[in-house]
Amino acid sequence: MRRPLPHRNHRMQHAVCLTLSLVLLAAVITITVSCSSSHFYSQAAQGQADMLRRARPIPKVLADPKTNAKLRSQLELVQELRTFAHDQLKLPTNKQYKNYADLGRKFAVWNVYAAPEFSLKAKTWRYPVVGSLKYRGFFSESAAKEEAEELREDGYDVMVGGVRVYSTLGWFSDPVLNTFVNDKESQLAETLFHELTHARFFVSGDTDFNEAYATASGQEGVRQWLRSKGDTEGLKKYEADLLEFGRILALLRSTRAKLEALYAQEDNLSEKDMRLRKTAVFDETRAEYEAMKRRGECDSSYDRLFGTQLNNARLTALATYYDLVPAFHRLYEEQGRDWEKFHQAVEAMKPLTKKGRREKLGMPATE
Numbered sequence: 001m002r003r004p005l006p007h008r009n010h011r012m013q014h015a016v017c018l019t020l021s022l023v024l025l026a027a028v029i030t031i032t033v034s035c036s037s038s039h040f041y042s043q044a045a046q047g048q049a050d051m052l053r054r055a056r057p058i059p060k061v062l063a064d065p066k067t068n069a070k071l072r073s074q075l076e077l078v079q080e081l082r083t084f085a086h087d088q089l090k091l092p093t094n095k096q097y098k099n100y101a102d103l104g105r106k107f108a109v110w111n112v113y114a115a116p117e118f119s120l121k122a123k124t125w126r127y128p129v130v131g132s133l134k135y136r137g138f139f140s141e142s143a144a145k146e147e148a149e150e151l152r153e154d155g156y157d158v159m160v161g162g163v164r165v166y167s168t169l170g171w172f173s174d175p176v177l178n179t180f181v182n183d184k185e186s187q188l189a190e191t192l193f194h195e196l197t198h199a200r201f202f203v204s205g206d207t208d209f210n211e212a213y214a215t216a217s218g219q220e221g222v223r224q225w226l227r228s229k230g231d232t233e234g235l236k237k238y239e240a241d242l243l244e245f246g247r248i249l250a251l252l253r254s255t256r257a258k259l260e261a262l263y264a265q266e267d268n269l270s271e272k273d274m275r276l277r278k279t280a281v282f283d284e285t286r287a288e289y290e291a292m293k294r295r296g297e298c299d300s301s302y303d304r305l306f307g308t309q310l311n312n313a314r315l316t317a318l319a320t321y322y323d324l325v326p327a328f329h330r331l332y333e334e335q336g337r338d339w340e341k342f343h344q345a346v347e348a349m350k351p352l353t354k355k356g357r358r359e360k361l362g363m364p365a366t367e
Contacts, residue, residue, distance in 0.1 A: 039143075040136075047109070047139025048172070055099035055175040074181050074188070075100060081192050084228070089221050090339040091196040092170065099175040107162035108179050110144035111135040114156040115312035118263045118274055120256055122316035123156060131205025134316065137163070159313035165191055170199035186238050189225050194218035201347050206354050212324030213346055219325075220332055244298050248305075249322055251292070255285045256315050282310050327361035 058075050061067050067075075078097060085091040113135050114123040122134040138144040141162070148158045164179040180191055197217040202210050219242065226235040258281045266274060289306045292298050305314070328346070335341040349357045358364065 040138075043139055043143060044137075048168070050139075051101055051103065051108070051166070051175065051177075052172060054101040054103065055173070056101070058098060058100050058176070061100045070182065075176065077185065077188065078176050078181070078192065081189050081225070082196075084225055085193055085196050085221065088224060088228070088339065089193060089196075089217070090200075090343055091193065091217075092199050093196065095170055095173045096167075096196055096199055097174060097176050097192060099173060100177075100181070101175040102178040104178075106179060107141070107164055108166040108177055109137045109139050109163045110141045111137045111161050111163055112144050112147050112151070113159045113161070113313040113317045114148075114151045115316045117155055117157060117312070118266050118278070120260060120263070120312055120316055122313075123151070132207075134207050157312040159309065159311065159317060161317070165195060167195045167198055169202050186222050186226065186234060190218040190222045193221035193225075200343060201350075203350050203357075206357065208324055209349075209354070209357055212322065213328050215322065216325050216328030216332065217342075220329065220337075247292065247297050248289075248302055249318070251285060251288055252315060252318055255281060258284075259312070259315070285310065324358070324361060324363055327363050331361065 058079065062072055062075055082093045082097055086093040115121065116123075124132040124134055125136050126132045136147060138147065141160075144160050148160045151158045164177070166177065167174055174195070180188065183191065194214045194217065197214040198210065201213070222238060223235065226238060259278065262274070262277050262281065269277070286306050289298075289302065293300060331345055332342045335345055349360055352360060
């Protein structure tokens, strides 16, 4: 993250910049299989190797007298959260987050998102193992920006987001990173529970389904964690953050609905008129955001999101993480808040098509 942000803005960062770089996992696997010499795949393999090389077992870091008190405390918290995730949330911890790595930078990777100028259908890239994904990841910010510039030249709306958390879905022993280890407790817990959920189950080629499942799991996990500690104040604050974030999402969903209606008229309007009306929709969104701040419905944590770079690509990135989340919360409740039954109910949807999974969740089938 740019800096240690408030929890509520972490959640938007989690959506806009996203915590996974599965494209890099696919790239690493592809190199192993095909020995591809392409720049994209080679940078992915090198980045993954560097991350693993820097990793040190957490017990050794804790035993090191040079480890500062803050890091020591956070790594002890990680150990507690891993135990809770395994025992209570029924998530796998045999590989994940047993080590710590300092990458010497504030982001682990950078993801690129793109959508056509007059469409909210995200551009996808296809990779082995993980299937089609709505983003392309790089260990180098300059390489991500180069990719973004090429997409802009092709007429796409583009977003480049720094990613603080990196996961390989259990293929490698993913370390805790300096990029997120100092997050506050509920934030760190949500991140770990989210990523461990991916390690438990991931269905190839359905980004929205996977991310919404992990997001809902992470949120419900934090609630249970805070309740188990009797931290009523922490839980109250966490629920308030979720409520505020819900207001932001509602505004962005309204924006998407307006744009979808506009883009449906593409055959009847000139490009100039389309661009003017598109700009007007985004201006209205920014004005409503400012009004929400004045009414005390949110604070300025989201200023960067609603800045001049708000575009189709940012909106599709948000859809990837949050459109299906309410359905997974309902599923969790329907399973009696039994974690094993919840995970099994999700896993049972693997054989279905994307449309079938959404129908099973009681949600409309969309691209």
